[in-house]
Amino acid sequence: xxKVDLILQPKGLVQTVDNKPTLETGKALIxxxxxIEDITSLDEAKKKYDSKxxxxxxxxxxxxxxxxxxxHMSMSLMRGIADDIPLMDWLxxxxxxxEMKFVGPKFVxxxxxxxxxxxxxxGTTTCSDMYFFPETTAKALEKAGMRGQLVTPILDFxxxxxxxxxxxxxxxxxxxxxxSGNPLVNIGLGPHAPYTVGDETFKKLVxxxxxxxxPIQIHLHETKGECDDSLKSFGVRPMERLNQLGLFSWKVQxxxxxxxxxxxxxxxxxxxxxxxxxxxxxxxxxxGICPVPKLLKKGINVGxxxxxxxxxxxxxxLGEMKTAGLLGKVDTxxxxxxxxxxxxxxxxxxxxxxxxxxDRVGELAVGKMADIVAIKEEGFIDSFPNFNFLSNxxxxxxxxxxxxxxxxxxxxxxxxxxxxLNKDELLERTKIWQEKLSQSx
Amino acid sequence: xxKVDLILQPKGLVQTVDNKPTLETGKALIxxxxxIEDITSLDEAKKKYDSKxxxxxxxxxxxxxxxxxxxHMSMSLMRGIADDIPLMDWLxxxxxxxEMKFVGPKFVxxxxxxxxxxxxxxGTTTCSDMYFFPETTAKALEKAGMRGQLVTPILDFxxxxxxxxxxxxxxxxxxxxxxSGNPLVNIGLGPHAPYTVGDETFKKLVxxxxxxxxPIQIHLHETKGECDDSLKSFGVRPMERLNQLGLFSWKVQxxxxxxxxxxxxxxxxxxxxxxxxxxxxxxxxxxGICPVPKLLKKGINVGxxxxxxxxxxxxxxLGEMKTAGLLGKVDTxxxxxxxxxxxxxxxxxxxxxxxxxxDRVGELAVGKMADIVAIKEEGFIDSFPNFNFLSNxxxxxxxxxxxxxxxxxxxxxxxxxxxxLNKDELLERTKIWQEKLSQSx
Numbered sequence: 001x002x003k004v005d006l007i008l009q010p011k012g013l014v015q016t017v018d019n020k021p022t023l024e025t026g027k028a029l030i031x032x033x034x035x036i037e038d039i040t041s042l043d044e045a046k047k048k049y050d051s052k053x054x055x056x057x058x059x060x061x062x063x064x065x066x067x068x069x070x071x072h073m074s075m076s077l078m079r080g081i082a083d084d085i086p087l088m089d090w091l092x093x094x095x096x097x098x099e100m101k102f103v104g105p106k107f108v109x110x111x112x113x114x115x116x117x118x119x120x121x122x123g124t125t126t127c128s129d130m131y132f133f134p135e136t137t138a139k140a141l142e143k144a145g146m147r148g149q150l151v152t153p154i155l156d157f158x159x160x161x162x163x164x165x166x167x168x169x170x171x172x173x174x175x176x177x178x179x180s181g182n183p184l185v186n187i188g189l190g191p192h193a194p195y196t197v198g199d200e201t202f203k204k205l206v207x208x209x210x211x212x213x214x215p216i217q218i219h220l221h222e223t224k225g226e227c228d229d230s231l232k233s234f235g236v237r238p239m240e241r242l243n244q245l246g247l248f249s250w251k252v253q254x255x256x257x258x259x260x261x262x263x264x265x266x267x268x269x270x271x272x273x274x275x276x277x278x279x280x281x282x283x284x285x286x287x288g289i290c291p292v293p294k295l296l297k298k299g300i301n302v303g304x305x306x307x308x309x310x311x312x313x314x315x316x317x318l319g320e321m322k323t324a325g326l327l328g329k330v331d332t333x334x335x336x337x338x339x340x341x342x343x344x345x346x347x348x349x350x351x352x353x354x355x356x357x358x359d360r361v362g363e364l365a366v367g368k369m370a371d372i373v374a375i376k377e378e379g380f381i382d383s384f385p386n387f388n389f390l391s392n393x394x395x396x397x398x399x400x401x402x403x404x405x406x407x408x409x410x411x412x413x414x415x416x417x418x419x420x421l422n423k424d425e426l427l428e429r430t431k432i433w434q435e436k437l438s439q440s441x
Numbered sequence: 442x443x444k445v446d447l448i449l450q451p452k453g454l455v456q457t458v459d460n461k462p463t464l465e466t467g468k469a470l471i472x473x474x475x476x477i478e479d480i481t482s483l484d485e486a487k488k489k490y491d492s493k494x495x496x497x498x499x500x501x502x503x504x505x506x507x508x509x510x511x512x513h514m515s516m517s518l519m520r521g522i523a524d525d526i527p528l529m530d531w532l533x534x535x536x537x538x539x540e541m542k543f544v545g546p547k548f549v550x551x552x553x554x555x556x557x558x559x560x561x562x563x564g565t566t567t568c569s570d571m572y573f574f575p576e577t578t579a580k581a582l583e584k585a586g587m588r589g590q591l592v593t594p595i596l597d598f599x600x601x602x603x604x605x606x607x608x609x610x611x612x613x614x615x616x617x618x619x620x621s622g623n624p625l626v627n628i629g630l631g632p633h634a635p636y637t638v639g640d641e642t643f644k645k646l647v648x649x650x651x652x653x654x655x656p657i658q659i660h661l662h663e664t665k666g667e668c669d670d671s672l673k674s675f676g677v678r679p680m681e682r683l684n685q686l687g688l689f690s691w692k693v694q695x696x697x698x699x700x701x702x703x704x705x706x707x708x709x710x711x712x713x714x715x716x717x718x719x720x721x722x723x724x725x726x727x728x729g730i731c732p733v734p735k736l737l738k739k740g741i742n743v744g745x746x747x748x749x750x751x752x753x754x755x756x757x758x759l760g761e762m763k764t765a766g767l768l769g770k771v772d773t774x775x776x777x778x779x780x781x782x783x784x785x786x787x788x789x790x791x792x793x794x795x796x797x798x799x800d801r802v803g804e805l806a807v808g809k810m811a812d813i814v815a816i817k818e819e820g821f822i823d824s825f826p827n828f829n830f831l832s833n834x835x836x837x838x839x840x841x842x843x844x845x846x847x848x849x850x851x852x853x854x855x856x857x858x859x860x861x862l863n864k865d866e867l868l869e870r871t872k873i874w875q876e877k878l879s880q881s882x
Contacts, residue, residue, distance in 0.1 A: 079828075080829055080832050083829065084781060084832065117822045314823050316823065319760075319838055323764070326721060327724065329726075330723065332727070333727045335528070335531075335725065335726050336526060340524060379868065381867055382755050385521075385871055385878070386520075386875070387878070388524065391754075392521045392754070395524060395755075396521060396750070396754040400841065427825060431825075
């Protein structure tokens with residue numbers, strides 16, 4: 001008998017069958033050294049494996065850990081600091097001034113840990129983050145045990161983190177080298193947006209990445225205004241400008257994309273770009289609607305992101321999945337659009353592909369990392385009866401159903417409570433920031 | 442000192458000040474015989490009142506109980522039975538056949554109790570319901586202690602409840618007379634929709650109501666298809682047809698209204714119609730979007746409804762409020778549209794006005810019924826920090842924050858648990874129906 005670390009015996013688990021997420025029953029999941037070693041029948045598992053620990057989950061369905069492909073984690077500390085106002089007002093008069101005053105390593109650490117706690121409790125195991133002081137965020141991810149892609153911020157104006165384009169690029173290079181090969185934390189480049197990064201800095205970024213070959217994530221085509229302004233200033237819309245600058249030599253992760261004409265969709269296909277859909281943020285800031293059903297039909301890979309808590313105002317990917325489903329249907333007036341299987345794919349394997357992590361995460365499959373969420377199937381009057389596991393999970397919102405979470409086989413949530421983080425400590429730290437930020441505004 | 446039943450001493454409470462929901466602190470709420478007797482300073486309360494019970498809620502904000510203005514409660518038993526499909530397919534091939542096979546008093550009782558449990562735990566104290574066997578639903582409301590408006594179903598085709606228009610109208614009259622003057626349950630007429638009720642039955646309904654003067658609620662202008670079909674069959678769109686038939690002699694509660702041209706908005710103003718906005722159902726069935734910001738600007742009264750759990754798939758009005766806010770913004774591309782105060786008003790006093798209950802519920806005010814929800818302000822990492830109580834409550838979804846609920850001064854939720862209903866019994870009953878319905882489909 002082969003010695004393994006953990007056997008999970010759930011009521012059911014969701015595997016990819018014929019490219020579709022499918023509920024399977026009567027199977028056990030075997031974990032060794034942080035990876036899924038085997039998925040097999042209960043009988044077979046007992047015969048083949050001698051496990052240090054067996055966990056019986058008779059009332060639970062295992063799903064792959066959810067993947068939040070766009071976040072600004074530390075902005076959790078600015079949750080709801082400025083609601084019901086336009087994007088540019090929100091950025092210029094609220095978010096950026098607050099950031100200039102308060103954002104430093106301590107702010108970033110406390111905000112990231114708060115965000116990770118919220119994401120764990122709602123089933124997210126991998127998160128992509130774009131924010132200042134990513135070195136601090138990396139430590140927060142390692143402390144909590146969350147998998148992440150950190151795209152280092154690149155801007156053409158000074159912040160508390162760096163002074164100019166060169167300064168941000170320099171920090172990015174050092175940081176990426178330091179974390180190269182880290183099993184939990186992947187580093188990428190995060191040019192903020194076409195309207196905050198000039199041509200020269202984009203060119204330097206391209207040059208740097210010819211050497212580094214890092215993932216790139218950028219806010220792109222978030223609003224019609226952004227596209228109109230670019231047309232005025234550069235003679236082309238932002239996507240075409242970035243294309244001319246050579247950015248699409250890599251599979252860029254394009255966040256928001258509420259504006260896409262047919263040529264731009266073709267360009268996305270040709271350049272194998274990924275799209276990150278942030279429905280709640282786009283709705284709340286009235287940015288527009290990403291044409292997800294059309295993109296999926298064209299074969300463009302789409303992931304889901306919550307964006308930061310300052311424009312959402314929560315980091316619950318289950319809720320975001322419901323919103324993505326509802327929004328896709330009403331936008332196209334087609335109730336079959338963005339169905340439960342498609343939404344689930346976007347939040348798991350699709351998200352993994354956005355981040356280039358599809359070989360490691362995104363589904364429960366042998367050889368992948370053991371990033372797993374146990375969903376309680378019964379006992380909640382807000383999600384019962386339950387005729388179809390997937391559509392029930394997505395459309396009947398009940399975040400309390402997340403019972404346990406593992407990342408690389410390490411348990412980070414047990415019985416709906418955080419294991420690697422102390423909730424009371426998170427709340428205490430947050431309270432101090434709330435007081436500071438309140439006094440200043 | 443005046444003897445009273447209950448004093449609540451919260452951290453804060455939301456009152457209507459200058460027509461806006463406003464967070465007030467340092468006040469106590471005094472309850473006598475199911476009504477709000479007084480709202481005054483803590484010192485004053487101690488001097489003036491001798492209470493049987495005082496409850497200290499140091500970490501809580503009191504809000505008026507939420508009002509769900511459109512539901513089909515017993516359809517909770519069909520939660521998620523047919524997702525991701527079009528309205529007419531959903532009705533003709535799934536919902537109606539299931540109803541013909543299973544719907545009777547027992548189904549209605551179990552479904553209504555499940556729905557009430559879910560609504561209590563998410564802060565709803567008043568619900569409008571349209572479903573078969575409303576006599577049974579009335580008993581469920583009384584058993585659980587929920588306030589409700591029951592609009593009796595009126596159709597021109599046979600169901601397990603009645604055979605034809607006359608049959609439904611006859612039952613409606615008997616039922617309304619029986620419940621006349623009931624303190625908890627209000628009866629109204631519920632002609633299902635323009636496409637399921639013929640002119641003759643509408644005329645008989647109008648005649649009956651000249652005698653009865655009951656509230657009327659109807660599904661109206663839910664889809665473009667409904668309006669187009671009416672134009673073909675009757676030469677006018679549904680609203681105009683109902684107007685010609687005399688239905689708008691009363692302040693009709695028009696549910697859905699995703700299609701409204703300027704003449705129809707004017708007609709709604711002239712006839713003092715109310716609109717019930719069901720954003721999640723309209724999105725999920727891809728029906729369209731009710732132009733709420735425009736209606737609010739024109740002074741039309743709007744309430745919020747979840748619709749039934751078969752098309753939502755939950756009955757959480759807090760979630761519906763978030764969706765209403767986000768949808769209003771993205772639909773108009775105006776991030777200031779449907780702001781937190783407007784959304785809160787729609788879910789409370791606006792909803793009360795829809796149901797004609799504004800003298801009794803919808804705000805925390807002296808003389809109104811003590812329908813109250815205590816929201817926990819701190820302790821949840823998914824809704825902290827908290828810079829603005831109202832927008833935090835709406836945009837940072839956290840249904841677990843509902844700590845206690847009172848209807849007419851009677852506690853129905855305590856520490857997040859049901860008081861008047863037994864959760865395990867609800868789940869057991871639901872499980873039996875799930876098995877029955879699964880076997881048949």
